[in-house]
Amino acid sequence: xxxxxxxxxxxxxxxxxxxxxxxxxxxxxxxxxxxxxxxxxxxxxxxxxxxxxxxxxxxxxxxxxxxxxxxxxxxxxxxxxxxxxxxxxxxxxxxxxxxxxxxxxxxxxxxxxxxxxxxxxxxxxxxxxxxxxxxxxxxxxxxxxxxxxxxxxxxxxxxxxxxxxxxxxxxxxxxxxxxxxxxxxxxxxxxxxxxxxxxxxxxxxxxxxxxxxxxxxxxxxxxxxxxxxxxxxxxxxxxxxxxxxxxx
Numbered sequence: 001x002x003x004x005x006x007x008x009x010x011x012x013x014x015x016x017x018x019x020x021x022x023x024x025x026x027x028x029x030x031x032x033x034x035x036x037x038x039x040x041x042x043x044x045x046x047x048x049x050x051x052x053x054x055x056x057x058x059x060x061x062x063x064x065x066x067x068x069x070x071x072x073x074x075x076x077x078x079x080x081x082x083x084x085x086x087x088x089x090x091x092x093x094x095x096x097x098x099x100x101x102x103x104x105x106x107x108x109x110x111x112x113x114x115x116x117x118x119x120x121x122x123x124x125x126x127x128x129x130x131x132x133x134x135x136x137x138x139x140x141x142x143x144x145x146x147x148x149x150x151x152x153x154x155x156x157x158x159x160x161x162x163x164x165x166x167x168x169x170x171x172x173x174x175x176x177x178x179x180x181x182x183x184x185x186x187x188x189x190x191x192x193x194x195x196x197x198x199x200x201x202x203x204x205x206x207x208x209x210x211x212x213x214x215x216x217x218x219x220x221x222x223x224x225x226x227x228x229x230x231x232x233x234x235x236x237x238x239x240x241x242x243x244x245x246x247x248x
Contacts, residue, residue, distance in 0.1 A: 004177035009034060012190040016197065024200045025193065033196055037189040038179075040232075042076065042170045045239045047182065049076055049168040056163040064152040064159065068145045071165075078146060080166035081135045184239060188231045195224035 009030055016023060042048035056069055063069050071078070136149040146165075150156040157163075173179035180186075198221035 002177050004180040008180040012193050015190045023197050025197050029196050033192040037192055041185050044235055046241050048171055052167055052169050054165045054167045059161050067152050068147045071144050071146050074170050075167045076141055076170050077168045078139045078165050082164040191224055191227040198224050
């Protein structure tokens with residue numbers, strides 16, 4: 001547990017009135033709400049994940065038999081698989097179209113424009129996607145299994161070859177502790193703790209406290225629930241990535 005996590009917890013409790021007001025909460029309940037807030041942040045907030053690349057070093061015979069590979073649990077989604085054929089064909093020969101384009105269009109880098117070459121390569125890539133398509137796959141972050149629909153064991157995915165994936169990793173707040181300073185996350189964590197406090201106090205209704213203050217647990221619960229709903233809507237409208245951005 002980091003110092004920043006403890007500081008964030010203390011900030012949330014102070015926002016609820018502690019230590020002036022005694023909060024009927026167990027520390028485990030507070031920890032659970034912080035974990036719940038972090039999980040929501042990682043799943044729905046754009047700053048809760050980071051775009052990265054994952055290198056799976058070796059396709060084993062077990063992978064070929066299973067027809068899937070196991071992915072680390074810090075990866076929340078996979079957006080792309082890089083085609084191994086492109087890597088295997090990186091050494092082009094004189095009969096390759098790319099070689100001929102470079103030979104005829106870019107023989108003089110000091111005077112020739114690379115614009116035609118770039119446009120042609122993008123056009124060829126579009127044609128390749130149109131006729132060949134992207135590699136189909138499915139991924140479930142709870143089973144951590146990446147099923148790739150290609151010919152396992154063939155030249156597409158030969159034994160002892162590797163795979164490169166474009167992925168989104170969860171941002172680990174225990175490593176990147178600045179996560180605990182996020183304004184939205186702090187508000188959301190405070191609202192969750194407030195709802196937990198209200199749940200504990202829900203058995204009390206219109207209880208008169210010292211000083212003439214009336215305690216109403218159900219009213220406090222509804223206030224917390226409204227705050228949580230508003231914050232989740234704010235996250236969806238302002239901080240979430242576009243729908244369909246993730247695959248898997």
